[in-house]
Amino acid sequence: MPGVVITTAVRTGPSADTVAPSSQAFFCGMAQRGPIHLARKINSIAEFEATYGVYQSYSYLHPTVETFFEEGGTQCYISRVAGPAATSGAHKFLDATPADSFTLTASGPGDWSALLECRVEAGSIASSVNVTISHANVDVFTTGNCTTVDQIVGRINGSSIAASYATATGLGTGLPAVIAAQALTYSDQPASGTTASTDDRSNITTAHYTGGLLLFNHAYGTGAVCNPESAAAAVYQGLIAHANSYNRIAFLHPAASQTAAQAEAFTEGITAAETNTEHAACYFPWINVPTATAGVTRLIPPDGFAAATRARGHNQVGPQQPGAGLISNARWVVSTEIEIDKTVGDALDVALCNAIRLINGTLRVYGARSLSGDDVNFRYITGQDTVNSVVTKANNALEDLIFNVIDGRGSIFSDVEAKLKAILEPLRNSGALYEAFDANGKRIDAGYTIVCNSSNNPVTQLATGLVKASVGMRVSSVGDKIEVDIIKSNLTNSVV
Numbered sequence: 001m002p003g004v005v006i007t008t009a010v011r012t013g014p015s016a017d018t019v020a021p022s023s024q025a026f027f028c029g030m031a032q033r034g035p036i037h038l039a040r041k042i043n044s045i046a047e048f049e050a051t052y053g054v055y056q057s058y059s060y061l062h063p064t065v066e067t068f069f070e071e072g073g074t075q076c077y078i079s080r081v082a083g084p085a086a087t088s089g090a091h092k093f094l095d096a097t098p099a100d101s102f103t104l105t106a107s108g109p110g111d112w113s114a115l116l117e118c119r120v121e122a123g124s125i126a127s128s129v130n131v132t133i134s135h136a137n138v139d140v141f142t143t144g145n146c147t148t149v150d151q152i153v154g155r156i157n158g159s160s161i162a163a164s165y166a167t168a169t170g171l172g173t174g175l176p177a178v179i180a181a182q183a184l185t186y187s188d189q190p191a192s193g194t195t196a197s198t199d200d201r202s203n204i205t206t207a208h209y210t211g212g213l214l215l216f217n218h219a220y221g222t223g224a225v226c227n228p229e230s231a232a233a234a235v236y237q238g239l240i241a242h243a244n245s246y247n248r249i250a251f252l253h254p255a256a257s258q259t260a261a262q263a264e265a266f267t268e269g270i271t272a273a274e275t276n277t278e279h280a281a282c283y284f285p286w287i288n289v290p291t292a293t294a295g296v297t298r299l300i301p302p303d304g305f306a307a308a309t310r311a312r313g314h315n316q317v318g319p320q321q322p323g324a325g326l327i328s329n330a331r332w333v334v335s336t337e338i339e340i341d342k343t344v345g346d347a348l349d350v351a352l353c354n355a356i357r358l359i360n361g362t363l364r365v366y367g368a369r370s371l372s373g374d375d376v377n378f379r380y381i382t383g384q385d386t387v388n389s390v391v392t393k394a395n396n397a398l399e400d401l402i403f404n405v406i407d408g409r410g411s412i413f414s415d416v417e418a419k420l421k422a423i424l425e426p427l428r429n430s431g432a433l434y435e436a437f438d439a440n441g442k443r444i445d446a447g448y449t450i451v452c453n454s455s456n457n458p459v460t461q462l463a464t465g466l467v468k469a470s471v472g473m474r475v476s477s478v479g480d481k482i483e484v485d486i487i488k489s490n491l492t493n494s495v496v
Contacts, residue, residue: 023314029061070332071308083200087187089113095174210238322368
């Protein structure tokens with residue numbers, strides 16, 4: 001039919017410019033392309049696709065990250081995993097002699113590099129060449145006029161855009177000869193060029209997933225760590241161990257096509273068998289999210305949604321705010337794999353599994369339980385999340401005092417106490433720490449204590465360069481139940 005057809009869509013994603021560092025997430029999984037030996041910080045789905053490629057049917061990573069950003073997440077780190085025999089495509093360029101000039105190697109393994117091409121053209125000034133990199137027949141980077149191989153290598157490797165596609169290595173001093181576009185198809189360049197590059201994903205094991213977590217080093221800070229690709233025991237054990245060692249929270253999920261009873265058995269098994277489960281939370285069921293085809297959804301694990309609602313809580317309130325309830329109203333998620341009613345949701349809560357339920361017409365995360373059996377100290381995941389935030393901030397703040405002088409006036413004690421108070425006092429003001437009051441409303445304590453003085457720093461200890469401080473804190477709880485008694489009176493009785 002003749003005429004103009006205009007299709008509109010809405011992208012939600014983050015709207016706030018201010019990002020709480022603790023709101024971030026860490027995702028480990030498979031991707032079309034991208035580095036496998038370092039983690040990259042990503043601030044949008046567009047940035048993810050520029051580095052790691054588009055959706056692939058064999059991986060849940062892309063739609064999980066997309067859901068994270070569409071549901072209000074603001075920043076995350078990505079660790080791409082590949083198989084043990086993964087290789088990257090490359091191509092060796094020769095000078096006019098012909099002798100080796102430079103090699104261009106794809107940034108990350110996989111057959112995607114067959115779509116990566118590089119051509120060499122004569123420059124616009126004498127004795128120069130222009131090297132252009134293209135992907136899927138679209139030019140993505142050009143060096144401009146270069147008169148030496150070192151210039152070519154420096155401009156490619158110094159570009160953040162080119163880094164998403166390839167790296168260059170100088171092999172000689174002669175400028176590459178002019179040549180039409182050459183694909184980076186083979187991994188055995190600059191040798192014979194007969195073996196196609198591969199990500200070897202069919203041979204990925206749970207050990208590769210747990211190994212991928214090592215790329216999320218301490219310097220990146222606290223956050224929620226997830227692996228949407230697997231619900232295997234070795235994977236969730238690795239996530240919990242990582243979260244405990246790096247002051248993070250592990251978000252887990254049962255496998256797809258599970259009943260609520262199976263999800264309960266999954267979380268109960270983890271609580272019974274694993275340690276340090278105060279660092280972990282589980283979410284159920286899987287969710288359906290939009291695709292590029294109108295009306296068609298995709299089933300994915302709930303990790304990205306849970307991580308996004310957690311990010312909303314941290315950004316809008318603080319680490320004490322769980323990503324559950326009203327703050328978790330779905331913006332992007334369409335539906336859940338199975339519907340959870342109140343009875344089933346209550347049973348999941350008893351089993352320490354956080355349900356995603358339809359509440360007041362909107363999907364919400366409807367649980368904030370950790371997987372800890374210590375109900376007194378770690379009933380809610382926000383308990384450990386708040387502690388993690390304090391630990392991370394304290395580590396960063398106290399680094400400024402390392403190598404300061406320890407004098408006889410106790411200046412170092414005052415400095416340490418001031419740094420710690422600057423972290424804890426805002427948390428008290430925001431309600432993250434529970435202040436104690438007596439029956440008359442007089443405050444007994446501020447919800448925290450700091451001790452850094454001669455009582456825990458004897459001179460013999462100070463002589464070794466060690467300064468100690470002790471912090472006590474009472475983390476606020478979460479209200480996940482409200483009980484109201486409603487009593488009906490007839491016309492002749494008083495209203496009670």
